[in-house]
Amino acid sequence: MFEMNETDLRVPLTEYSFEQRFDERGAIRWMQDNWSRSFLYAAVYAALVFGGQHYMKARPKMNLRLPLVLWSLSLAVFSVVGALRTGSYMFHILSSSGFRRSICDQSFYNGPVSKFWAYAFVLSKAPELGDTAFIVLRKQKLLFLHWYHHITVLLYSWYSYKDMVAGGGWFMTMNYSVHALMYSYYAARAAGLSVPRPLAVLITSAQISQMAMGVTVSGLVYRWMHHADCPSRLDNITWAALMYLSYLLLFSNFFYQTYLRRHPHPKTTKTE
Template sequence: MASRTPIYDALASLGPASVPRSLVIWDPPATPLSTMTSAFAAIATYLAVLYGGSTIMKGRQPFGSSLKFPFLVHNIALTIGSGLLLAVMLEEIIPILRHGGFFYGICHEAAWTSRLETFYIINYYFKYWELIDTVFLVLKKKPLQFLHVYHHSATALLCFSQLHGKTSVSWFVIVLNLAVHVVMYMYYAASTLRLRLPWKKAVTILQISQFFGAIGVCVFAAYSHWSSKWGLSRHGGCAGKEYAAVAGVVCLTSYLFLFLGFYAKTYKNDGKKGGKKVVANGSAANGHAKKR
């Protein structure tokens, strides 16, 4: 019988025979970066490196061609990594949806499987890897925009909150974000090679679209939870901690408004001479603005 998860099986065969339990199961404090202290310390370190690095770079020349290769490798690796994680998540999610339907898939406790939890942990660690995006900006002496810094910082903490809160709807947001990241980091890799792709505006629209979709489904899941809790609906509640649901909706909504503002500011002079275009890097989750 053919394997139901051929991509996962192939990847697992390439890895070590055994992996520490704390790396595949969310088990605070054994799992790295699984406590509030460690997560906030990591973000605080990130901010210190950013603004400390920016201060140091004020008196130095920006790094130019020497960063081209590491920046290319970084973007290609994130493109491939995001694509593979998206593929193995879909292998796990599609059978769940076929078995129970969409509402079951985003709300039932059984939709939070042990394998999906492992994928959520990997996605969470990706958010710390993506912080390197900003380090490149600092070394290139590019301005650190609020959208960039806030989005990267908040997304890591958002993923942290969902792992703690075990919200079954998490996969929907992450799948959208990973799909966007495949396109986005592929674009950045191509731009590093000076391949002219007409994707700048399209990538930003794609980023905004993911927030509309993610917010819509998360609001529906939150409504289902509370309406069931208050006896207003017989459809059943949605699994997950209430604080995690609130954090998800609030955080994603803030991203949407920031990206809409970014879009309006960046493309209001679209087509006019001298108008500058910037692509906002947004991750599910992960966003920042990079000037080309």
């Protein structure tokens, strides 16, 4: 386990009582002992997804509008609060210690404000798998990008939290922020609200920016990992870089196919 480095906290940060009481050492120990369960969850998820698709083939699609609204709204609120809390801590590190320290700092895992939300972030990747149930039961098109993204984020998040590697603060803050937009959009759509198309374009653009920044952070951690204050391992950096690069390509392709490519209009059949 890496030795913890802590950012300069001369400027006090306001914490809620549950954040102060959170036992991050116990959480880290639990993840070190149990992180491999993520493979079991991923396998069960894949079996249910593709088995569910087969099951639904001969059955009518379900509506599920109200459950989808509640599900998306719950994740939207969680992501908004997580983005605000980790974002405030990230801003503190950037303003007090600079960009390099924000990349290398480990105090996201045990510092005030952020320690609870770091653990909540990695745990949330398991229940977020439930997103796919709505796609399967409503018989919507299931993209490779969707299930691949869910599985790999779960595996990498649990794998990385146990070692408290550098770069985690950026990964968490970016993901919380993008999910705050994304799940709010999903909740509004599920509720039947009219959502302007540019908002969907903005969300996908934010996702692409997140992936590009993920590749950048991975590269900077590799550059600085040999310094004592930027702890990581080559295997972790390799997986992170490959994961974010694959996301960057997949989300960019999705953006092109959805918003830029001209789809031919279907031919109409003449009727007499």
